[in-house]
Amino acid sequence: MDTETQAPNATSERNLRPSLLKIFRVFVSAGGLSFGGGAVAYLREYIVREQGWLDDEGFLGAMEISETVPGLIAVNMSVIVGDNLRGVPGAIVAVLGMLLPGSISVMALAILYQSNNSNPDVRHFLLGIAAAAVGLLATVAVQLGRRQFGKLPDAAIVAITFFAVSILKISLPVVLVTLGPISVWLYRPSASPERQPGEHLPFHRGPRHHLFRR
């Protein structure tokens, strides 16, 4: 992730106990303006640069948690930032704000789709969208892989996970309860004490943010 300095007024005007309405409005903006899965980059723009609620380090810390716990990363970020600002009510309004614009839009499209799903143009349009999404997902995979595939244990775990899920079709709960602990064990505390902090997470300086950097 790039590390430009904060907007000069961000620190001087920052208010670390914003109203719930303000939190809601900021997350509605981030949720409503991010197309193509870039919600995290928009969150950073609003939360770090515009509002100054977190500095870059705090944002990366929230990203670490968001990527380690299950769930959509943008939603987990909303929970954590909302909770840190205003506790549980803050987390609730942040998540609702993040989800509201997309939920309304997707349901509007769903109703349009359900009445036009025999139209060949609609079907081909949606097919092309899925194909383009494969290109986008593959980009993220390639860029994560550049960082991750060089190191042997990582590359092996990535490959085994893919093979187990997609080729052997082992169910996801089984894969997680076997490979998860094995992989954590490989990185057990005594295994490599010389690691540097900050080099651990594949995602947080990864392509998502570069992809959507404006």
Next chain:
Amino acid sequence: MRLLHLFLVFSLLSVLALGGGNSILPEMRYMTVNRLNWLTDAQFRSIYSLGQVVPGPNMLMVLVIGHQLAGWLGMAVVGIAFFVPDFIIALSINRLWIRLGGWPWRMSIQRGLAPVAIGLMISGTYTIARLSLVNVTTVVIALVVLAILLWRHINPGILVLAGGAVCMLLSR
């Protein structure tokens, strides 16, 4: 009965979504298409695509699945099942995290789960590729999007819409 089923399936998917929503695409497709026969592959693919063109998190497609299967109540049930468990987990871990700072296993968990999450993400990509790369046009669209994004930082939302338009025009 169907509402209970929807609730169970999507709350399970919720807690399995390691490293983001794409990780559970293979399992979601398996459950909704193969196991429970709720959707066809073509419907699953179309609903996935609807989720790609709206703002915010991509996995809002789950709301459409709930609506398709059980109306507005189904949508609400899926929304609660899919988002509430993760909300509780994220909130709890957030409050524990600082206290876990000195715990050496915290870093091991973070570090160890990351390559598993990447493997799952690649599996999610593979699932959508199998469903959508059905002819030369769609393969070319995927490769062109990949090439453009590796070359330049462009808002992928624009490319996704362009992919849909190109596929529609070339299929006429």
